[in-house]
Amino acid sequence: MSSIIAEPTEDLPASDERQGTSGTIISVNGLQKVYRGNWLRSSHVHALSGVTLQADAGQVFGLLGPNGAGKTTLIKILLGVIRSSGGSASLFGLPAGSAAARRRVGYLPESLRVDRHHTARSALKYYGRLSGLDGTTIGNRSDELLKLVGLDGRDREPVRRFSKGMLQRLGLAQALMHDPDLLVLDEPTDGLDPVGRSEVRRVIERLRDSGKTIFLNSHILHEVELVCTHLAIMAKGRVLASGPIDNLSGPGLNAATSELTIHMEIDLERSTLDELQEQLQPMMPADAAWQLVRSQGTKDLWRVQLNCDDQADVDASVDLVRGMGGSIVTLQPHRHTLEDTFMRLVQQAGAPVPIASS
Numbered sequence: 231m232s233s234i235i236a237e238p239t240e241d242l243p244a245s246d247e248r249q250g251t252s253g254t255i256i257s258v259n260g261l262q263k264v265y266r267g268n269w270l271r272s273s274h275v276h277a278l279s280g281v282t283l284q285a286d287a288g289q290v291f292g293l294l295g296p297n298g299a300g301k302t303t304l305i306k307i308l309l310g311v312i313r314s315s316g317g318s319a320s321l322f323g324l325p326a327g328s329a330a331a332r333r334r335v336g337y338l339p340e341s342l343r344v345d346r347h348h349t350a351r352s353a354l355k356y357y358g359r360l361s362g363l364d365g366t367t368i369g370n371r372s373d374e375l376l377k378l379v380g381l382d383g384r385d386r387e388p389v390r391r392f393s394k395g396m397l398q399r400l401g402l403a404q405a406l407m408h409d410p411d412l413l414v415l416d417e418p419t420d421g422l423d424p425v426g427r428s429e430v431r432r433v434i435e436r437l438r439d440s441g442k443t444i445f446l447n448s449h450i451l452h453e454v455e456l457v458c459t460h461l462a463i464m465a466k467g468r469v470l471a472s473g474p475i476d477n478l479s480g481p482g483l484n485a486a487t488s489e490l491t492i493h494m495e496i497d498l499e500r501s502t503l504d505e506l507q508e509q510l511q512p513m514m515p516a517d518a519a520w521q522l523v524r525s526q527g528t529k530d531l532w533r534v535q536l537n538c539d540d541q542a543d544v545d546a547s548v549d550l551v552r553g554m555g556g557s558i559v560t561l562q563p564h565r566h567t568l569e570d571t572f573m574r575l576v577q578q579a580g581a582p583v584p585i586a587s588s
């Protein structure tokens with residue numbers, strides 16, 4: 231059994247060299263899910279309407295979306311809990327839900343129920359047996375995982391004394407008992423206090439740094455931003471954007487629109503203002519206006535926000551201002567946050583955004 235956090239030994243290949251654990255781990259193509267109407271609910275619900283995404287080995291892939299986006303439905307299909315209505319989904323190149331694929335997945339449900347009489351160690355023994363592990367492996371693995379999740383000093387206490395955060399960390403250890411190639415986490419920090427969240431996050435970060443592939447869903451933007459390397463933003467059963475997290479937020483560049491927003495302060499002769507405003511008008515965001523900062527003699531200092539398609543647009547607007555005798559006092563690119571991108575995409579999709587950002 232290989233270690234999760236230790237360096238690979240000569241006898242054991244690194245996890246990404248094991249067969250099927252490099253390259254694409256999760257592949258979802260045009261996935262559909264329709265929940266049929268019944269005597270309780272007459273209409274069908276289109277929970278997934280053609281979802282396509284891919285997660286590769288070593289990524290921490292986050293699925294972010296407001297309530298009802300279809301995140302849990304997608305995870306249930308990946309785990310084989312429910313069937314899709316169309317499209318395809320595979321794990322390690324195996325059909326999602328097949329016994330062979332499921333054996334290689336560790337799963338932490340939103341709230342794992344552990345019998346209150348268990349200690350952390352006896353709970354891991356129980357889950358280890360369910361996974362068919364022998365006694366020695368269970369012992370070694372428990373030692374290693376209890377340490378990883380920071381419960382090594384508390385392993386003989388009944389779990390009824392555990393905080394929610396501790397229970398969730400025990401859940402992570404449980405999901406890792408059989409050394410899965412993929413860890414699927416359903417809202418791993420939901421319902422935890424800030425301390426519990428940061429403890430769980432630290433475990434996920436350690437797993438990420440060791441190269442474990444993790445797929446998690448969340449409606450907490452800040453959490454996703456902190457731990458994920460890759461992201462898909464979902465709303466109304468569709469993927470609105472996906473890719474490396476740095477492409478969805480970053481200094482000035484907003485991957486979803488390729489826009490670069492700049493804030494400029496311009497000192498110029500009052501007589502030239504009308505002409506400059508007219509020239510720059512096409513670059514002004516619809517909800518922005520020129521703001522007068524101060525007047526001095528025949529000159530005014532104005533603050534303006536411009537949307538540029540690329541750096542050439544920025545250069546052209548600077549040239550324009552300078553060409554009309556204005557001086558640029560400050561020029562700042564606006565750092566689009568993941569929240570900016572998320573809110574805009576979800577609003578454009580017409581979905582409500584009742585989502586926590588922290």
Ligand SMILES: Nc1ncnc2c1ncn2[C@@H]1O[C@H](COP(=O)(O)OP(=O)(O)OP(=O)(O)O)[C@@H](O)[C@H]1O
Binds near residue numbers: 449
């Ligand atoms: N068993 C079901 N029967 C009918 N409709 C369902 C069922 N499960 C989910 N839905 C509907 O499918 C849509 C997607 O639900 P899903 O739970 O996958 O979303 P989610 O993104 O996980 O939301 P949340 O963050 O609230 O858990 C929602 O409209 C939901 O009401």
